[in-house]
Amino acid sequence: MTTPPLLEITNLSKVFVTGRGIAGRSEIRAVDDISFTLPGDKATLLTMVGESGSGKTTITRNILGLVTPTSGAIRYKGKDIFTMTRPEWEQYRKEVQVVFQDPYGTYNPFYKIDRVLQVPIRKFRLATTKTEEQRIIEEALRAVELRPADIIGRYPHQLSGGERQRIMLARIYLMRPQLILADEPVSMIDVSLRAAFLNILLRFEQEYGMSCIFITHDLAVGYYLGGRILILCQGRIVEMGDMDAVVREPKHPYSQLLIASVPPPNPKDRWAETEIRAGELRRSADLYRGCIYRDRCPQAMPKCGDAPPQMVKMTENHEVACYLY
């Protein structure tokens, strides 16, 4: 018997309806017909890259069950997460853990740091005695390269953003989840402290077999992690595949633009001067009918407006949704 995929997302859509009333109804498809899977037989890392409004956070919120999809299904180890029994849901909540973007907003300022580590231990009965609880907490802090003496008994405001995000990883270490959802976890911490966070995440994948969906707007951070990449544009997947294949040879015109826009950190490798196009906001009324990128695409063809392009396999590990291929 083959292992079911760890996470299988099929045709997921989330539509938000705005502007009811005299202005008429308009809908925003935050997530539009998205499908992808994480394999169940080995730990993998998937980076979701997209600009603001690409739907990356809405996908996470769907996977966490915080919002209900408009259509489509999310299956965890073969089970639909929205029809799970209570014990199954409890198990899911234990096996799927999240790190949010804001290292300041995730903590209650009135509680000591210890509490964010004690709560999961008690809820999931990871320790039977106080001494054991203390031991597990210290082990978890060491696992994320923090010294327990520096952390235990302190309040969130006494720690830096980098330390707080690593405490979130300590919490994850306690739970040993199967899947980590990390939503822009390093965008609010200083560069010099980012590497430590990312390296721990890589270690969790390699040593403890935790898969990870890493969400970022920063392609360089995603590239550092490796694994697979999924590029989102206004709620749709435009390209997906092996990180190196996609970054080295992006196929979709949007991916090409995105990759060319990442500033090389080398003053001898500067952008050539390109003509600055007069910025105009064009938006087709029937935006969702064809390719989502056609209004901005330099290579748009008439058929791009007919129907959304389907994913085409370029190689075994590289798929793209574009009529050029």
Place this chain on the structure above:
Amino acid sequence: MANEEPLLRIRDVRVHYTSVRGVYKVVDGVGFDVMRDEVLGIAGESGCGKSTLVEGLLRLIVPPGKIASGEAVSSDLTAGITNNCDLLSLSDEEYRQLRWKSISYIPQGSMHSLNPVMKIEDQIIDAMLTHETMPKQAAKTRVAELLGIVGLSPAVAGLYPHELSGGMKQRAIIAAAIALKPKLVIADEPTTALDVTIQKLVLQTLMRVKREIGCTIMVVSHDMPVHAQIADRLVIMYAGRVMEVGPVVGIFDDPLHPYSQGLIATIPSIAQERRRLAGIPGASPSPLAWPAGCRFHPRCKQAMAICQDVEPAVVEVRPGRYVACHLFGVLRGMS
């Protein structure tokens, strides 16, 4: 470059905030030169004092903050307004006359501060007429020119902020900042929170603006790749002090200060093979109690005994390369 008169000479600037817990020495003895017609990048991580430094230079510090000491001397920027060349000791009224005309400022997140109920054109004209006497019609014509310089269509003049995308708003702000052809434009994190595709557009706009109006630009950013793309020279700050100053190519190729080395080694890049990044251990200290001696010594792999006691001065170790580190003092002392 050695004998060239700088546009602005900054020396020993200190900006301190007094609170019940003590004095926060956010900027604590910063000095460097700003050369004419250069793009000078100010780099450093959160809390290093880079934004506070420019707010000090712009005289925007309000109590409980104060400029505790220092001078920022420029005869160019004050020409025609006053004989006093020190920006930090001008009267408020004298400084007001410099604003927008000699020095303009693009604050962090300023694209969110456009007035939502005024057309772009009216907002730019408003600023122009506040700082210069000119006929309204001339100002109107100028707005069209300015929009052209930043790559926006003239139709944008008649639009309201909500009708513009983030990148368009940021470019409208740049247009307003250069309206009176200032000699110095200070941009604080001009691309932070913008998407990468828009970031590229805004950075290219800044470079084009510099060419068109011939000004000096100071760019404050925590983002090293941004500096790599647009800066001519770089100032690296840490814990309220200058760690290193030099040409951007020199600093990226061969950073001298251990902090600069750490900062540059920790930048992820898609342009090269994937390599393990180390980061810098520890965390930034608090401005309430900076470490004694070199402020970076608790995190420095090459720290020596002297680093714990004596604060290193910024010295020119090679032509154009300035660094505040005892490693160089020791080397020089021996030779």
